[in-house]
Structure formats: structure tokens, C-alpha cells
Amino acid sequence: MDFLREIDEAADVIKSGGLCAFPTETVYGLGADAFNPSAVKRIYEAKGRPSDNPCIVHISDISQLDDLASEVPKQARLLADAFWPGPLTIILPKSEKIPRETSGGLPTVAIRFPSHPVARLLIERCKTPVAAPSANASGKPSTTKASHVAYDMDGKIEVILDAGPSEYGLESTIITFYGETRILRPGSVTKSAIEAVIGPVAEGKPDGHNPPEAPGMKYTHYSPLADVIIIGGSMEAAAAEIVTRVKASGGKTGVFCSDQTLPYYSELKDSAVLSAGDRDKPETIAASLFSLLRRFDFLGTETVYAETFYGTEIGESVMNRLLKAAGNNIIYRNKN
Numbered sequence: 001m002d003f004l005r006e007i008d009e010a011a012d013v014i015k016s017g018g019l020c021a022f023p024t025e026t027v028y029g030l031g032a033d034a035f036n037p038s039a040v041k042r043i044y045e046a047k048g049r050p051s052d053n054p055c056i057v058h059i060s061d062i063s064q065l066d067d068l069a070s071e072v073p074k075q076a077r078l079l080a081d082a083f084w085p086g087p088l089t090i091i092l093p094k095s096e097k098i099p100r101e102t103s104g105g106l107p108t109v110a111i112r113f114p115s116h117p118v119a120r121l122l123i124e125r126c127k128t129p130v131a132a133p134s135a136n137a138s139g140k141p142s143t144t145k146a147s148h149v150a151y152d153m154d155g156k157i158e159v160i161l162d163a164g165p166s167e168y169g170l171e172s173t174i175i176t177f178y179g180e181t182r183i184l185r186p187g188s189v190t191k192s193a194i195e196a197v198i199g200p201v202a203e204g205k206p207d208g209h210n211p212p213e214a215p216g217m218k219y220t221h222y223s224p225l226a227d228v229i230i231i232g233g234s235m236e237a238a239a240a241e242i243v244t245r246v247k248a249s250g251g252k253t254g255v256f257c258s259d260q261t262l263p264y265y266s267e268l269k270d271s272a273v274l275s276a277g278d279r280d281k282p283e284t285i286a287a288s289l290f291s292l293l294r295r296f297d298f299l300g301t302e303t304v305y306a307e308t309f310y311g312t313e314i315g316e317s318v319m320n321r322l323l324k325a326a327g328n329n330i331i332y333r334n335k336n
Ligand code: TXA
Pocket: 024, 026, 027, 028, 029, 030, 053, 054, 055, 056, 089, 091, 103, 106, 108, 109, 110, 112, 132, 133, 134, 135, 170, 171, 172, 173, 174, 184, 213, 214, 215, 216, 217
């Protein structure tokens, strides 16, 4: 079937209250009509997601911003102009049109205009904004391939649009304009790129509880079935430590490494040693991060030893996800 017809049929599914997984430039999303409360409820059921964890509302034209937000500060508009369409989500006070199911009961709404041509066309054809979290089962690594979605959502959703692997592999950067301007989730639109447009912004957890951090951040995230243990230090020191631990380990082990460090593990014949990419191009590590975590599960790995990827802004964002996958289990962080 031709792809345009497939997109039209997927739009019909969303318009009639169904669920459609679709590609974006970050990760695959699980979409429903953002204005239809019962359709959005089905997203939560399919994912097993707590209902206080709001969905990002996806648009296909900047003009929709004013329909969804009750107020759009100048700085938010500057960011929209600079980075949309693209991997940035902007949180603003919500308009009356957003049902509580979509906003998780918060007074705000998260809005994103994705750049992926299939996502853009789908949203356009839906003629309604599309509420969409990442298309993984709640708590599992995000989905960067249609096959990941099929695995997690089998029998629970009407359509999966497959457009190959996601380009960025990290979910969008989230910035809030509710209360103090703050980056709630780092991503491929970096803090320094944002600051080049609007000046200094805060990042990470707020000291108090107002505004709250992204509700989703308090739940277990990106957890493969395997235990993930992160080993810090220089490339050589980390690799030596990982080799020692793998040799001493009884069960099925895996190593999450890089092209540069792959040779250090040549003696580990029985371990799944997988490179996430080139350390000099951290975007390659980001692009394969979730896919690799899922691959270890597919191989039946019980313990994954992962290197660290600090040193660049994208590397920091990779570590933000990897630390969650590991339940913050990091060893030797400051040692060389
Ligand atoms: O790249 C992405 O952002 C992908 C693609 C599909 O667009 N979507 C995505 O959605 O990652 P999700 O639901 O997996 O992550 C969105 C995060 C959650 O932690 C959620 O709690 C937070 O954004 N969030 C959504 N609306 C919010 C709001 N109004 N205030 C604070 N945090 C919000």
C-alpha cells in the first residue's frame, strides 16, 4: 500500500478515537486525539502508565500554539521559532481546550512540533493535535524502531507506522515556562543552544516543589530486564574494571561500550559486547542507546556493564537516560 494512504488511514484511526504509533525524529510516539479524553485514556491503558503523567501534545503548525496555551511568553515564542519543527518540547499554561486526561490534571500543557515528515503529515491529516508519549510499555526503554513498538504494544493499538529507526534516539528536550524557566529533561536541543537564543536558563530538579519536575521523571524509566551497572573512570580503567567483573560473574553478561573501547573486550568470548557508536560523535551513541538496551534483553543478558559517556552535552543527556536505566547504580564515577 502506498505510504500516503497508510498515513491517511492512520489519521482516520486517530480521528475516530483509536491509537496509532508513529515515527518522530526523537523516538516513536503513541498517538491519540489530544482533545478526546477517552482516546487519551486508552494511551494510559496500553502503556500501563500512571494517569498523573501527562502527555506531550504534538502539533503540525506553530499557529496551533495559541490554541493550546493560555499564554505564550516572548521567550517561548523565540524558542519555537528557533527550534521548531524539531526535538524541543515547551511547557506553557494550558488553554481550556486541553482535557485533564491529556494534561494529567496539571494547569500546564507540554507542546511539541516534530520535524519528522511522517509525524507532520499524520498530525496535519488528523486535523487535531496529537497527544503522544513514547510508544514503550511504561518503565521500559523508549522505542526507536517500529519493531520495539510492536513488541511492547502487540494487540493493544490499531496501527504502527514504520519509517525506520529514529534519527536522534533521545526524547525531546523539555523546557518549562511555568514558574522559573527551566530545562526539565535534557535532549538533543542542548542547554547552550537554548541559552544562545534566550539567555541563561536553569536545569534539573527545582529546589522546592513549585513548579514540579516533569511528573514522569519520578517513575522507573528505561529499565531493561537486565540489571545495568555503570562503571566510570577513563576508557582504559573502566574497560579493565568491566573485564574483571565480567570474568568474575556467573550469569549472562553484556557490555555497553563504544567503537573506541571495543578492542579492550576482545578476550570476553561469552559476553555480549555491543558498541553504541563513536565517542567522537556522541549523537551516534544517543541514536543507538535504547535499541542497545533492548538488544541485551533480546539476548537474555542478566547483567549489563556500561561505560560512561560524559564530556559533551549530548553525552550528558545519554548519561541522564543510562543512569535511570541503571537505577543510579554507578561505580567509580570520579576515579581515573
Ligand atoms: O521526544 C519526545 O518527547 C517523545 C516523542 C514521541 O515526541 N515523547 C515523549 O513523551 O518522550 P513521554 O511521555 O515519554 O515523556 C514526556 C515527559 C514525561 O516525563 C511527562 O511527565 C512530561 O514530559 N510532561 C508532559 N507534560 C508535562 C507538563 N505539563 N508539565 C511537566 N511535565 C510534563
